[in-house]
Amino acid sequence: MRIGAAKQSYVDDAALFDTRTQRVWLGLGLAALCAFPFVANEYWLYLACLIAINVASACGLNILTGYTGLVSLGQAAFMGLGAYTVAVMETRLGTPFGLNLLAGGLVAMAGGVVVGIPSLRVKGLYLAISTIAASVLAHFLFSNFKLTGGTSGLSLQPAQFFGIALDTSFRLYWLIVPLAVLMLLGAANLFRTRIGRAFIAIRDRDISAEVLGIPLLRYKLMSFGLSSFYAGVAGGLWAYFFRVVTPESFPLIMSIFFLAAIIVGGMGSILGCILGAVFMTLVPELLKLIVGWLPMSANATLVLSPVRTIVFGALIIGFLIFEPHGLAEMWRRVRRYFHLWPFRT
Amino acid sequence: MSEGFDWLFFFEISLAGLGSGGLLALAGLALVIIYKATRVVNLAIGEMLMMSAYLFFALTASMNLPVWVAIVGTILSSGVLGALIERSMIRPMLGESPISTFMVTVGLSSVLVGLVELIWTADPRRLPEFMPTDPVLLGPAMVAPKVFYGFLISAALIAVVLGVFRFWRGGVALRATASDQAAAYSMGINVPRVFSLSWTVAAMIAAVAGIVVGAIGGISSTMGVFGLSTLVVVIVGGLDSVVGALLGGLLVGLVEAWAGAYLGGEYKVIATFSLLLLVLLVRPYGLFGTHDIERL
Amino acid sequence: MLQIEDVTLAFGGVRALNGVSLQVAPGSITSVIGPNGAGKTSLFNTISGFYRPKSGAILFEGQDITQRPAPQRAKLGLARSFQNIALFRGMTVLDNIKLGRHAHLKTNLLQALFYAGAARREEAALRADIEERIIDFLEIDHIRHASVAALPYGLQKRVEMARALAMQPKVLMLDEPVAGMNREETEDMARFILDVRDEWGITVLMVEHDMGMVMDLSDHVVVLNFGQVIASGTPKDVQGNPEVVKAYLGSGDVAQLRRQLTGAASPT
Numbered sequence: 001m002r003i004g005a006a007k008q009s010y011v012d013d014a015a016l017f018d019t020r021t022q023r024v025w026l027g028l029g030l031a032a033l034c035a036f037p038f039v040a041n042e043y044w045l046y047l048a049c050l051i052a053i054n055v056a057s058a059c060g061l062n063i064l065t066g067y068t069g070l071v072s073l074g075q076a077a078f079m080g081l082g083a084y085t086v087a088v089m090e091t092r093l094g095t096p097f098g099l100n101l102l103a104g105g106l107v108a109m110a111g112g113v114v115v116g117i118p119s120l121r122v123k124g125l126y127l128a129i130s131t132i133a134a135s136v137l138a139h140f141l142f143s144n145f146k147l148t149g150g151t152s153g154l155s156l157q158p159a160q161f162f163g164i165a166l167d168t169s170f171r172l173y174w175l176i177v178p179l180a181v182l183m184l185l186g187a188a189n190l191f192r193t194r195i196g197r198a199f200i201a202i203r204d205r206d207i208s209a210e211v212l213g214i215p216l217l218r219y220k221l222m223s224f225g226l227s228s229f230y231a232g233v234a235g236g237l238w239a240y241f242f243r244v245v246t247p248e249s250f251p252l253i254m255s256i257f258f259l260a261a262i263i264v265g266g267m268g269s270i271l272g273c274i275l276g277a278v279f280m281t282l283v284p285e286l287l288k289l290i291v292g293w294l295p296m297s298a299n300a301t302l303v304l305s306p307v308r309t310i311v312f313g314a315l316i317i318g319f320l321i322f323e324p325h326g327l328a329e330m331w332r333r334v335r336r337y338f339h340l341w342p343f344r345t
Numbered sequence: 346m347s348e349g350f351d352w353l354f355f356f357e358i359s360l361a362g363l364g365s366g367g368l369l370a371l372a373g374l375a376l377v378i379i380y381k382a383t384r385v386v387n388l389a390i391g392e393m394l395m396m397s398a399y400l401f402f403a404l405t406a407s408m409n410l411p412v413w414v415a416i417v418g419t420i421l422s423s424g425v426l427g428a429l430i431e432r433s434m435i436r437p438m439l440g441e442s443p444i445s446t447f448m449v450t451v452g453l454s455s456v457l458v459g460l461v462e463l464i465w466t467a468d469p470r471r472l473p474e475f476m477p478t479d480p481v482l483l484g485p486a487m488v489a490p491k492v493f494y495g496f497l498i499s500a501a502l503i504a505v506v507l508g509v510f511r512f513w514r515g516g517v518a519l520r521a522t523a524s525d526q527a528a529a530y531s532m533g534i535n536v537p538r539v540f541s542l543s544w545t546v547a548a549m550i551a552a553v554a555g556i557v558v559g560a561i562g563g564i565s566s567t568m569g570v571f572g573l574s575t576l577v578v579v580i581v582g583g584l585d586s587v588v589g590a591l592l593g594g595l596l597v598g599l600v601e602a603w604a605g606a607y608l609g610g611e612y613k614v615i616a617t618f619s620l621l622l623l624v625l626l627v628r629p630y631g632l633f634g635t636h637d638i639e640r641l
Numbered sequence: 642m643l644q645i646e647d648v649t650l651a652f653g654g655v656r657a658l659n660g661v662s663l664q665v666a667p668g669s670i671t672s673v674i675g676p677n678g679a680g681k682t683s684l685f686n687t688i689s690g691f692y693r694p695k696s697g698a699i700l701f702e703g704q705d706i707t708q709r710p711a712p713q714r715a716k717l718g719l720a721r722s723f724q725n726i727a728l729f730r731g732m733t734v735l736d737n738i739k740l741g742r743h744a745h746l747k748t749n750l751l752q753a754l755f756y757a758g759a760a761r762r763e764e765a766a767l768r769a770d771i772e773e774r775i776i777d778f779l780e781i782d783h784i785r786h787a788s789v790a791a792l793p794y795g796l797q798k799r800v801e802m803a804r805a806l807a808m809q810p811k812v813l814m815l816d817e818p819v820a821g822m823n824r825e826e827t828e829d830m831a832r833f834i835l836d837v838r839d840e841w842g843i844t845v846l847m848v849e850h851d852m853g854m855v856m857d858l859s860d861h862v863v864v865l866n867f868g869q870v871i872a873s874g875t876p877k878d879v880q881g882n883p884e885v886v887k888a889y890l891g892s893g894d895v896a897q898l899r900r901q902l903t904g905a906a907s908p909t
Binding site for chain 1: 386434438441443444445447448449451452453454455456457458459460461462463466467573576580611614615618621622625626629
Binding site for chain 1: 739744
């Protein structure tokens with residue numbers, strides 16, 4: 001049972017991982033992440049990269065929706081902006097991947113700020129619906145411009161790192177996972193400072209926040225911009241990972257996927273967006289396994305897609321009704337139980 | 346054409362737009378009823394419409410029932426489905442934030458699409474013909490028969506629903522619950538029953554719209570996208586305004602038809618959503634919606 | 642310090658404030674009293690910047706702030722607490738208080754993401770300052786990491802005040818600071834308010850219904866009724882004023898009341 005952790009200074013109190021046990025687990029976790037690619041097979045490496053990309057994007061959406069309270073169904077559109085920017089730059093300019101990813105993030109950020117402009121006049125559900133409009137508009141733009149290759153999209157050469165082509169999951173792992181970890185760290189840091197606090201204040205009571213000195217429009221736009229930056233970078237990584245970008249790569253359903261991920265994981269917590277993204281990415285794989293085991297496996301592949309859709313919807317509904325604070329809350333309950341054992345929670 | 350603007354074409358396109366606008370108005374009415382009674386924006390309205398169309402398909406094509414029996418059967422079973430949805434998914438969310446309930450309807454739309462694909466596969470189907478097939482002439486202009494009759498059905502049903510809500514006790518109860526749930530409860534109105542009723546009625550209205558939409562364009566598992574246009578309709582008209590849904594429906598129908606004809610099919614969705622953005626920026630609560638005032 | 646000059650606030654045809662003028666002297670404790678619906682909270686909201694007056698001016702330290710947006714007014718030193726507690730339920734007590742200092746902090750987005758030297762130092766300095774000056778002062782150190790949603794009402798009010806103090810205010814507007822409190826809590830709060838004025842030199846403007854507290858604490862009292870100032874002066878002056886008595890207790894004279902009402906509602 002953990003009694004408590006006494007701190008000697010305010011700086012210590014503000015640390016992200018403040019107990020020795022947490023630091024040990026963190027160290028083990030990082031070591032595991034480093035060791036993983038050497039022991040995993042191609043399939044698991046592929047999954048790990050996909051999970052990392054989803055975690056990065058979910059983290060961005062969490063900043064906007066979970067912490068600032070601005071519901072957005074446009075995350076896929078911003079990822080698309082990032083992906084297309086990277087694709088165009090890679091195919092037409094051949095610039096290094098670092099620059100491309102940064103550019104992808106910045107272009108998506110610009111898009112995010114534009115989409116956020118109505119957020120002062122329009123709130124809650126209405127804002128969510130206007131982000132759907134943004135999604136639709138983005139899809140239209142991607143399909144109808146020569147620059148973006150129209151409906152057939154663009155395909156990319158692998159990213160080059162000092163002459164090594166990043167064309168396998170193993171190699172891409174070392175690009176994607178550290179970036180995702182850095183992005184998570186950035187988000188965690190954000191909420192130790194005045195900017196993060198301002199975001200939460202906007203979510204909880206935006207009118208009072210304004211009277212307390214927070215300029216609403218500026219911070220809402222900042223939140224939109226930051227979350228779409230994250231989405232843009234995630235989209236760029238997506239482009240390098242799949243190496244084909246088409247207008248159908250980032251449909252509205254993908255935005256719904258990310259919103260579901262942060263709901264299932266637990267909105268407003270970093271742990272939540274990690275758990276949610278991991279869970280939602282693994283569920284279809286798990287379903288594939290289950291359906292494969294069932295006796296009538298001839299029809300199995302036919303039912304896989306609709307079953308996946310049903311499970312997806314059911315998860316959203318189920319978590320919202322029964323566990324609105326998501327997997328993170330379930331995790332916290334388990335932790336509390338062990339912290340307080342042998343006392344009851 | 347060598348002389349000026351082709352007015353006949355414009356007129357025909359506009360008529361077609363009004364025709365589809367009638368269906369949008371019908372679906373919009375269903376959405377407004379749900380919003381007025383339960384304060385929920387039901388993004389799954391398009392999928393509920395789709396489900397009804399498929400139920401109709403099942404009753405006519407698979408079970409070979411006569412069309413009129415199938416229509417009644419579809420409407421009734423859709424009503425039951427609506428009540429079921431409300432009881433199992435919406436009622437538990439009472440008191441939660443509107444965003445959460447909105448997300449539940451998003452989840453619901455996924456579940457419905459999946460169910461349809463599971464039972465009937467994702468291939469598009471055609472519904473059996475049950476409407477007169479002769480082209481309809483309004484003056485010099487020609488209107489596709491299904492669109493014309495679809496509009497008539499929509500208009501008739503809307504008139505019936507409006508009349509019922511104005512003169513029936515249940516309608517008054519609905520309006521009372523819509524303004525103030527707690528007060529309605531204290532007045533002896535059975536608020537939970539009003540909730541169920543609103544979803545049942547809305548589902549039945551959507552069922553009619555679904556049958557007609559399916560009859561016009563065939564049915565498929567992507568039919569639910571009609572729901573996005575319906576959402577635009579109620580945002581433009583005002584989430585809690587019946588008049589807004591009607592006028593909004595006609596407006597969106599016209600805008601889509603004009604965009605489709607003069608700009609090209611792929612511009613339809615853009616036109617609709619541009620209208621949405623315009624309304625959101627200029628009159629966020631819709632043309633006829635009520636403004637929620639926030640107190641400090 | 643703070644001057645309200647002939648401010649009129651109208652919502653459609655209803656005049657929440659009708660030609661209200663008042664002066665708040667620096668270093669004083671001024672109370673605004675009046676029956677419910679008199680316009681007291683509307684006055685506060687207008688001063689904060691939430692409402693734009695139809696006419697009139699608000700001067701803060703000589704500057705006209707009538708057209709300034711609310712966040713700027715906060716930065717100038719105008720802080721307030723709210724009638725129905727407006728704490729941010731998703732944050733702890735400490736974070737709520739830290740939020741008050743927002744307008745005076747400098748960390749930008751990039752610094753925040755990296756949480757390197759500048760951001761870290763600013764946060765540590767902020768924490769130290771709040772702990773030593775505010776949390777100790779208001780005796781809330783035992784709940785600093787508690788989530789505000791779990792706190793009892795009296796403590797929530799104290800946290801609200803702490804947050805307002807964190808704003809480094811020159812003028813502190815308290816909207817019903819002791820509403821719903823018992824005798825002991827009211828005395829504690831009265832002591833805090835006096836200390837705030839004496840030790841920190843902050844000018845206090847207060848809306849309050851508790852007449853004992855108002856009369857004991859205030860240097861100056863303003864009485865509002867139907868959006869108009871009907872009396873102002875020292876507590877003793879106001880207590881004896883027949884208009885004030887009539888406003889609170891009524892005179893039973895309906896014709897008089899009618900005249901008063903039509904006088905308040907007529908357009909100028």
